[in-house]
Amino acid sequence: MSARKRFARVDWPVFLLVLGLCGVGLLNVYSGTRVLPSPGIPLFFKQIVWILLGVGVFLLLCFMGGGLIEEWAPHLFLAAVAILLFVLLAGKIRGGAQRWLSLGFFNVQPSEFAKIALVLALARYFSGRYTYEGIGFRDLLPALGITLVPFLLVALQPDLGTAGVFLIILAAMMMIACLRLRVFLLVGAAGAALVPGLWFVMKDYQKQRVLTFLDPGRDPLGAGYHVIQSKIAVGSGGVFGKGYLRGTQGSLRFLPEQHTDFAFAIFSEEWGFAGSVVLLLLFLALVYRMFYLASQSQDRFASFACGGIASYFLAHIVINIAMVCGLFPVVGIPLPFVSYGGSSMLTNMISLGILANLSRTRFTFQPGE
């Protein structure tokens, strides 16, 4: 295959939007980390390496042959579950929460990768069961099972935020796969009924976590304080912002996790409402393009997988920005491409690579292999 043909496979709108977002993120990581004491390589340079690695992975996945992803979906899922289990057990032995898997030179957060694995597994499952009449209750149970396994493993870490994203992925994909409305409502009602039951199973500290989760004011020393400071950072940016590198909340180290989960606070303090609108439009364009590709695909698996990936991005973007603005409890969900973080960057690039790869099915009529 010639190079021209190869590059024709890259979805250029997605690629260019991602490069733009990475650029914004990189500038922001510089602003957010320049005041932090950081031993070793500055996080700014590390982020450059992550972006380059991510772009490489993205292109590699774009060039990969069709069909492979679908074939590997179940294996990927099993591998992700195994790693989550390992992390959980290793954490139990060491005592305390364990979300990271140390690979020596860097740490990875397996729950990030598990999101992709879940999307692919669900896409594979739903594409096999899809009918025009919609999916009934009996066909739904296995999908619930597929989601609950990683959900529980991550919830036990305990990382309720990420676990929640799994449920959002499931809900979005159920919708795309056309769950009958009756079943959709039934499952929703059952889920709502389970919540109080869950309360009695939870340990004391987990209850505290959830209460703080619902009402940050309960924990004025930690999360509650962060929300107030974060709102001050965003609001004090005004219409045009304080100017790049002129943010005060960030440079005074007011904000927790200011280069990761609260990166958007730094950005909007320095770039103001105008900058925030531009960033939101970039994100909106990306998500729209992703949903568009999902809807155009001629292959069920590709449609479901792309739709799932798009929903997962949408959830991350909305939850993170809502959290920074004080509209949502503080959970550890990063803003794609803008927050610092290797696991998150790689996961996002892999997802988009898969999306770009699968979206080719909208052009080619592939005979059954």
Place this chain on the structure above:
Amino acid sequence: MKERIRKREQDPWIASRIRILQGIGLALFFLLLGRLYWLQVVKYEELRTLSENNRIRIRVVRAPRGVILDRRGRPVAETQASFDLIVTPVDVKAIEEELQLLSEVLELDAGEIREKIIRGQDANPYRSITIARDLRFEQLSVIEFNREALPGFSVQVEAKRSYPLGPEFAHVLGYVGEASEQELAAGQGRRLLLGDIVGKYGLEKARDDVLRGVNGGRQVEVDAAGRDKRLVTEVPPRTGATVQTTIDADIQKVAYEAMEKKAGTVIAMDPKTGDILAFVSMPAFNPNSFSQGIRKNEWAALVANPRTPLQNKGLQGTYAPGSTVKPFLALTALEMGVQNPNARVLCEGSFTLGNRTFRCWKEKGHGMVDMYKAIVQSCDVYFYTLGLKLDPDRLASLERGAGLGVLTGVELPGEKSGLIPDTYWKQEVMKGRWYSYESVLLGIGQGAIHVTPLGMLSSYAAIATGGQVMRPRLVSRVVHGDGTAQDLPPVVERDLSWNPANVAFIRRTLAGVVNDYGTGGAARLPGVEVGGKTGTAQIVTVKGKMIKSEDLPYDIRDHAWFVGFAPVPDPEICVVVMVEHGGHGGSAAAPVVKAVMQEYFRRKQVDGKGGGA
């Protein structure tokens, strides 16, 4: 690839459902835009002002520690109000001038205060930290007077730990102090903050997780001088759990007073439940000194004291058991059928094995002694011969079963096990073979053997119950802040299958020690039959001569033991006393046991029925 039916066409239905998701996404984006508009355009002025002044501060409100009660519900550890000096690092302006003023007022080292502020700054510059606790009135006045010169500093009322009975409870309750670096690092999951008070020793440490409670906090807006202007939010702290102990403060007091000016330990236990009724280690210290940070010279004096006040001698000190071990040789002999209790041995004041001579404490000898008389009179020669007869491994296994030389499982930190030598130990640890003289020495509890007083108590409690070994229990109930109570029932550690007739015989001989002109006459109580055994743990042997221990210099005087129980037919209290360098058990230790038991039975009479809560 698997054969699968695919619908090779765009699916308009899927596309339309995806458009619904797109619509949801668009709505959410508009919601975010609206929120950003609200914060950045509408609320801009207000938030901008807040950001320019950075006026929000966090004041930690520390949780009061839970109360500790004695078995009758009287508080033995409680909290009192304390005026503490706190500082918010970010508001500190001219640090060196402030430090100079403060170090004069607080009598603290300026460098120490600076160190604290810097550590707080690194943790979170907007969160208050405690600089000094429990300020005196004149210190408060000086600080209030110099308010303007001390931006960032303020006085806050906090709870401090207080022990109304002071040193009497030093080793049982332990003490508290500021969490160390290591404790902070290990306590991340428990939300331990810089300057939090944690249990450092004794029950305070063992039960720290329930006693500590959960910190609360206030977010306040401050003015330019760092003074509180407006409360933003507040969460009250949650007090720690109430812990009910098994200790009886009255008995504890008597035990403490009986041991005054002595070094050693007294432990009283209910043999049936394992409830510790009193636990004193001497010399003691004042745990109140630690609550607000102990002064350096006071700490140095405690550490330098040769009688080791910081050590709990009841479970961290190990001593040769001396003659207190004799009943276990007798019991082993009976259980194994090695010696008839009526068989008599001639004591002429010494025993010779090869070219070594072992003396009896009675120079003239006891004459013909049987097992009963040998224990009552504590005849050494009888037990030299018996020790030689017994298989050391069988003896060790019975002693360990009873609780000697093993951990009792008490929940106080730092318990030691001691050692019961056997042939395996000799071979593996000492790399040597077992010599018969070792068996001879073991007959009178000397040689390599060493045990803790708590282990000794546990073993006599086993004789008292006839073979049921209870785990010593210090906490009977924990009542959490939300009112839920947790009862901690007695725990049976081991059930030994001793022949009841043999144990009854041993109990009878122990009653004889006290009541039949034996060595323990000083423990006799009117109206209650006390049984027990004296012991004298040799430190040095003085060749050739018999010197009264009391005539030796303190450091090489013998340790004195007495361990006993009452009433003999159905024991309900078991007491061990160990007086370091006290001389003879009969004269130094037995009267203390008597005093403790007397108080126990007096209390029981006062209460009419039952001795406890």
